[in-house]
Amino acid sequence: MSGKPLISIISAGMSKFGKRDGLFGRELFVEAATEAYERCPNLDPKRDIKALFVGMMGESYEHQGHTGPTIADWIGITPVQAFRTEGACGSSATAIRCGIFAVLSGLADIVMVGGVEKMTHRATADVTEYLAMASDFFFEQWNGLTFPGLFAMVATAHMHKYGTKEEQMAMVAVKNHHHGALNPKAHMQKEITMEQALSSRVVAWPLKLYDCSLITDGASCLILAKPELAKKYTDTPVHIIGSGQASDTIGLFERDQFTSLNAGKAAAQEAYKMAGIDPSEVDVAEVHDCFTIAEIVAYEDLGFCKPGEGGRFIEEGQSQIGGKVAVCTSGGLKSKGHPVGATGTAQAYEIYLQLTEQAERRQVKGAEIGLTHNIGGLGGTGVVNIFRRG
Amino acid sequence: MSGKPLISIISAGMSKFGKRDGLFGRELFVEAATEAYERCPNLDPKRDIKALFVGMMGESYEHQGHTGPTIADWIGITPVQAFRTEGACGSSATAIRCGIFAVLSGLADIVMVGGVEKMTHRATADVTEYLAMASDFFFEQWNGLTFPGLFAMVATAHMHKYGTKEEQMAMVAVKNHHHGALNPKAHMQKEITMEQALSSRVVAWPLKLYDCSLITDGASCLILAKPELAKKYTDTPVHIIGSGQASDTIGLFERDQFTSLNAGKAAAQEAYKMAGIDPSEVDVAEVHDCFTIAEIVAYEDLGFCKPGEGGRFIEEGQSQIGGKVAVCTSGGLKSKGHPVGATGTAQAYEIYLQLTEQAERRQVKGAEIGLTHNIGGLGGTGVVNIFRRG
Numbered sequence: 001m002s003g004k005p006l007i008s009i010i011s012a013g014m015s016k017f018g019k020r021d022g023l024f025g026r027e028l029f030v031e032a033a034t035e036a037y038e039r040c041p042n043l044d045p046k047r048d049i050k051a052l053f054v055g056m057m058g059e060s061y062e063h064q065g066h067t068g069p070t071i072a073d074w075i076g077i078t079p080v081q082a083f084r085t086e087g088a089c090g091s092s093a094t095a096i097r098c099g100i101f102a103v104l105s106g107l108a109d110i111v112m113v114g115g116v117e118k119m120t121h122r123a124t125a126d127v128t129e130y131l132a133m134a135s136d137f138f139f140e141q142w143n144g145l146t147f148p149g150l151f152a153m154v155a156t157a158h159m160h161k162y163g164t165k166e167e168q169m170a171m172v173a174v175k176n177h178h179h180g181a182l183n184p185k186a187h188m189q190k191e192i193t194m195e196q197a198l199s200s201r202v203v204a205w206p207l208k209l210y211d212c213s214l215i216t217d218g219a220s221c222l223i224l225a226k227p228e229l230a231k232k233y234t235d236t237p238v239h240i241i242g243s244g245q246a247s248d249t250i251g252l253f254e255r256d257q258f259t260s261l262n263a264g265k266a267a268a269q270e271a272y273k274m275a276g277i278d279p280s281e282v283d284v285a286e287v288h289d290c291f292t293i294a295e296i297v298a299y300e301d302l303g304f305c306k307p308g309e310g311g312r313f314i315e316e317g318q319s320q321i322g323g324k325v326a327v328c329t330s331g332g333l334k335s336k337g338h339p340v341g342a343t344g345t346a347q348a349y350e351i352y353l354q355l356t357e358q359a360e361r362r363q364v365k366g367a368e369i370g371l372t373h374n375i376g377g378l379g380g381t382g383v384v385n386i387f388r389r390g
Numbered sequence: 391m392s393g394k395p396l397i398s399i400i401s402a403g404m405s406k407f408g409k410r411d412g413l414f415g416r417e418l419f420v421e422a423a424t425e426a427y428e429r430c431p432n433l434d435p436k437r438d439i440k441a442l443f444v445g446m447m448g449e450s451y452e453h454q455g456h457t458g459p460t461i462a463d464w465i466g467i468t469p470v471q472a473f474r475t476e477g478a479c480g481s482s483a484t485a486i487r488c489g490i491f492a493v494l495s496g497l498a499d500i501v502m503v504g505g506v507e508k509m510t511h512r513a514t515a516d517v518t519e520y521l522a523m524a525s526d527f528f529f530e531q532w533n534g535l536t537f538p539g540l541f542a543m544v545a546t547a548h549m550h551k552y553g554t555k556e557e558q559m560a561m562v563a564v565k566n567h568h569h570g571a572l573n574p575k576a577h578m579q580k581e582i583t584m585e586q587a588l589s590s591r592v593v594a595w596p597l598k599l600y601d602c603s604l605i606t607d608g609a610s611c612l613i614l615a616k617p618e619l620a621k622k623y624t625d626t627p628v629h630i631i632g633s634g635q636a637s638d639t640i641g642l643f644e645r646d647q648f649t650s651l652n653a654g655k656a657a658a659q660e661a662y663k664m665a666g667i668d669p670s671e672v673d674v675a676e677v678h679d680c681f682t683i684a685e686i687v688a689y690e691d692l693g694f695c696k697p698g699e700g701g702r703f704i705e706e707g708q709s710q711i712g713g714k715v716a717v718c719t720s721g722g723l724k725s726k727g728h729p730v731g732a733t734g735t736a737q738a739y740e741i742y743l744q745l746t747e748q749a750e751r752r753q754v755k756g757a758e759i760g761l762t763h764n765i766g767g768l769g770g771t772g773v774v775n776i777f778r779r780g
Contacts (some may be wrong), residue, residue, distance in 0.1 A: 024528070035735075052637075060450060069637035069653075069770035073644070079656050082771070084476040094473050103519065104495035111622040131609040133455040138414070141453065230464035244458050245471035247442075247459035254463070266469050335432050380459035381472070384586040 002079035003241030003275045003369075003388050006080075007100050010110075010223050010237055011040035012345075012352040017218035017337040018187045023092070025118035026074045027055070027061055028219035030116060030128035033075040037223050040231050043223065045077050050108035052082040053099050055092030055115035057340035058130045062118055070118070081108075088134030089290060089377030091115055092220065092345030093383035097245050107228055113187035114221030117339035127215050130346035131340070136251040147289070148212060150252055150378045152204035155209075157295040159206065159258075161308065164296060166206050167259035170197035172292035173210040173334060175320050178333035180331020182362040185214045187337030211292040216337025220346035230390065236356045242277070243383075244270025257285035263382030264288070264375055265301040271371075271384040272303070282386075283367040284307045284354045286347035288375040289332040295319075298373050299327070302384070320361075326364045329354060337345050347372040348385065355389040393665045393759075393778050397490050399622035400500075400613050401430035402452055402735075402742040407608035407727040408577040415452055415508035416464045417599030417733075421445070422452060423465040432623050433500075433613065435467050435775060441497035442472040443489050445482030445505035446731035448520045452508055460504070471498075478524030479680060480766030481505055482610065483734030483773035487612050487635050492576040499619060504611030505736070507729035517605050521730070523765035526641040529650030539549050540642055540768045545683040549596065549647035552698035554686060556596050560587035561704045563724055564601040569711065572723020575773035577606045582676060582727055589704040599630050603628035605611070606727025609653050610736035618778065626746045626780035628760075632665025633773075635660060638768035649698075653772030654678070655691040659762075662693070665776040669693035672776075673757040674744045678735035678765040679722040685709075689717070692774070716754045736748035737762040738775065745779040 013035030015028040037045055052072050060063035068082030087094035091240060092115025099113035132141050158164045165286035174194055175272035182188040184190055223233075230237035246266035249255060255262070269276040272279065278303055287302065289339060292322060296310035304325055305313040313319060320328035330336045330350035351370035353359040403425030405418040407538055427435055442462050449455035458472030477484035483503025489503035522531045525540060547553045564584055570576040582600060590599035613623075621756060636656035638757035645652070662669065669692055677692065679685035686700035694715055695703040703709060709717035720726045720740035723733060741760035743749040760777040 058449065058455065059523050062527060063523055064527040065448065065476060066525075066640050066770050067769050068477060069640050069766070070483075071524070071640075072637045073639045077652060079636040079638060081487070082529065083479075083488065084636040085488075086455060086474040086476060087458060092456075094582070097471070098473065098491065101488065101491035101495040101497065104497065105491040106494060128661075133449050133453055135456075136460070137452060137454040247462045247472040248469055249463045250456050251463075252461050263469060272469075278518040377456050380456050 001221055003277060005133035005227040005239035005241060006243060007051040007103055007224050007240045008227045008237040008304055009352055010225045010230050010233040011036045012349045013223045014185060014220040014349045016185050016216050016348055017339060019120045019339065020217040025116045026219060027071055029071050030074050030113065032221045035222055040223060040233055047194045048110050049077050049080055050110050051111040052077060052080050053085055053101045053113045054268055055085050055095040055344055057086060057088055057091050057117060057185055058133065063163055067079045067126045067270055086379040087369035088376035089340045090344055090374045090381040090383050091341045094376035096344060096348060096385060097383060098242065103224055103226055106155050106223065110223065110225045112221055113345060114219065115341040116219035117341040119215050119339060120215045120217050139251050139253060143145060148204040151222050151291040151293055152207050153252065154258050155206050156296065159262055162260050164311040168314055169211055169292035170194055171314045173197045173287060173297045176289060176328045176332040176334040178334025179284055179329050183336055186331040186335055186384050187214050188335050207291055213333035213338040216339045218337060218339035218342045220342045220349050221350055222345055235333045235343050238352050238355045238389045239390050240385050241388045242271035242275025244268060247381055248379050250377055254376050260301055261297060261375060261379030261382060263379050266375060267382040267384040268302050271386045275386040277369060277386065281369050282371045283369050284326045284329060284351065284364045285371040286330060286350050287373040289334050290338060302373055321362060321364055329359065329362045329364060344374040344383065347374060393633060394635060395617040395629035397614050397630045398415045398495055398617045398627040398780065399742055400615045400620050400623040401426045402612045402739045404575060404736055405608050406575050407606050409510045410418040410461040411605040415506045416460055418508065418592050418607060419461050419506045420503065421518055422609040423610045423690050425764060427614055430613060430623055436502050439467050439470055439502050441492045441501040442470050443503045444466060445475050445485040445734055447478055447481050447507060448523065449478060451512055462709050475619055476743045477771040478766030479730045480734055480764045480773050481731045483764035486546045486712035486738060486775060487732060487773060488631065490633055490760045493616055494735050495616055500613065502611055502613050503735060504609065505731040505734055506609035507608045507731040509605050509729060510607050521752040529641050529643060538594040538597055541681040541683055543642065545596050548683060551649050554701040558701035558704055559601055559682035559778045560584055562679060563587045565710050566679060566718050566722040566724040570725025573721050573726055576721040577640065578725050585752055596680055603680045603723035603728040606729045608727060608732045610739050611756065612735055612738055628742050628745045629778045629780050630775050631663035631778045632776035633705030634660025635678055636772045637771055638769050640767055642768050646771050649685060650691055651765060651772060654763060654768050657774040658692050661774040661776045667759060671759050672761045673759050674716045674719060674741060674754045675761040676720060676740050677717055677723045677763040679718055680728060693762055711752060711754055719752045719754060734764040734773065735757035737764055741777045
């Protein structure tokens with residue numbers, strides 16, 4: 001098996017995703033951390049965790065910043081050094097990346113990385129506004145563009161250049177709702193039909209309601225350790241064997257094409273190179289399906305298929321459980337939900353379950369190699385991690 | 391000289407601090423980065439900088455998050471991996487810390503760390519509200535507490551326990567305005583008298599207007615490199631030889647005492663230990679004087695004097711240029727200004743100038759060892775770095 005462990009995941013946790021009325025984000029994080037602690041009884045969190053990195057996109061939702069120390073306190077590990085990292089919808093993937101830096105630096109053997117967002121208590125118009133802060137203020141927000149509109153431009157460009165169809169986008173929704181219906185922690189555990197997807201109301205043409213991911217509350221976390229320490233804490237570690245991150249202009253208008261997200265593509269190339277693997281070796285992947293078109297673009301950017309062939313890839317069933325690579329077995333942002341700050345580590349949580357045979361009804365049998373692909377904004381941030389069963 | 395280099399500063403830049411009407415935060419960062427680039431002509435920023443960490447406290451000021459990629463684009467280093475770090479008023483000190491991790495990890499030889507905040511275009515009430523997001527939402531903000539009120543509780547506790555006087559706090563303001571008057575980049579370059587300080591209007595007793603730091607626009611940055619690479623880029627590197635960071639509860643009410651900030655103290659102990667030096671060896675320090683009482687507490691937490699003796703320390707002139715340790719030669723948050731996200735790296739910028747003999751009229755002659763002490767919120771975050779002339 002290729003890929004030297006860069007770092008090891010010794011535990012992971014995730015809150016139930018959904019509309020979590022009456023709870024604060026910090027309480028959702030406690031739910032995630034408690035699961036991670038319970039999976040790892042040899043760990044004394046306050047003694048052993050040497051740094052905490054928490055991804056959170058927006059302080060406006062709960063009128064609360066300074067998230068690192070707040071979470072540290074609520075999960076019982078004060079006075080640990082505690083950081084918030086922000087990379088829009090990729091915030092907790094950037095937390096993973098910082099956690100990797102911290103462990104490899106030699107200054108922290110074991111760290112917790114995670115993410116949180118509490119969103120559903122706010123009006124949809126407020127949420128749309130807060131999310132839009134990840135786009136360019138004076139060239140995009142100011143002109144009334146929001147993320148559905150931005151991704152609609154990606155979709156129309158892809159349709160124009162490659163002939164991608166609305167039906168193919170709808171297939172992504174149907175697949176991810178099918179997977180999500182198998183995940184007891186998913187926000188929306190229900191199957192949908194092609195007809196429902198295609199006849200749902202238009203949000204920003206060609207994107208309809210079922211092309212859009214969900215506004216969700218949730219938190220997730222991982223405990224990362226030096227590979228040499230992993231066996232002390234668990235019999236079933238999962239190793240990160242490749243990691244990449246890149247940026248792009250946050251303004252879509254500054255780019256020379258709209259049909260690929262450069263930052264995600266560059267991050268993937270870096271991660272594959274480090275892992276020493278080929279895209280065809282990936283068994284299971286969580287990709288950033290904030291809108292269905294984004295998953296189609298991700299197939300191409302990750303090298304699962306050639307540019308322009310993403311529509312055919314979903315149509316041929318290559319990305320479902322049992323296909324060439326099982327994509328978004330958790331249900332993805334589309335059906336599991338997208339509490340933005342929590343998404344990056346929630347993707348890794350799903351891969352952790354898959355590679356330790358804990359994914360129950362959605363288990364991809366014998367999965368050895370997993371991948372996560374987390375995007376911030378419209379690809380201003382791209383982070384890809386590659387995982388191997390320990 | 392003690393202290394093995396952990397990392398080296400090969401360049402640094404800072405925008406003019408002040409009321410920078412008509413500019414966006416990203417433009418202020420360009421000003422800082424341009425200075426850093428000009429100081430380091432051997433550096434090809436786009437080729438050589440392998441990661442960017444930008445501290446920014448609040449996206450509300452400019453309705454703009456996703457700061458890492460935005461700044462990367464404006465300073466010409468896209469597609470670099472780009473992060474925003476947030477630790478309230480300590481945001482860019484946490485960026486320095488992440489930058490250290492990244493370089494020591496071996497995954498990035500050279501990184502830029504910095505910070506930015508654009509504040510003065512907002513009404514003071516808005517700024518007060520945005521700053522308050524660094525305190526506890528439901529136990530503090532909800533009850534109407536803001537930072538002047540929180541630090542007033544620290545001041546009254548210190549007065550009660552140690553007999554610290556309003557006059558001693560005013561002396562901190564007078565000293566820092568004296569230093570700031572010597573700094574052409576300071577926001578408020580004017581001397582004040584004891585009488586002015588003591589007769590200024592009460593904000594939250596015992597804190598008066600001149601006990602409070604300034605609402606300011608600004609940006610600052612450092613370029614960090616592996617020590618082995620430093621001489622390739624500069625003849626006058628400054629080395630970070632010790633670094634520490636810790637957290638505390640963000641709620642003041644959860645602590646057992648108000649007269650010391652545990653996170654700052656723990657960070658200092660970690661940094662001194664790593665540097666292998668004693669507080670008495672520090673020649674020049676930038677401490678977190680967000681309110682004058684905070685500087686008095688910092689003297690004690692940093693070991694410049696014993697607990698309870700901070701008032702006497704300023705009264706005896708020990709912290710002015712020419713004293714035992716020159717504190718806040720830049721003018722500090724008090725007179726140079728406090729664009730919150732920019733403050734941590736701006737403190738390091740001042741130390742960089744001092745240790746490379748570029749501090750002009752405020753130069754501490756022969757300074758060899760410098761220290762920065764940056765606090766987030768009411769000490770929920772504490773970061774201390776120790777620097778040595780290269």
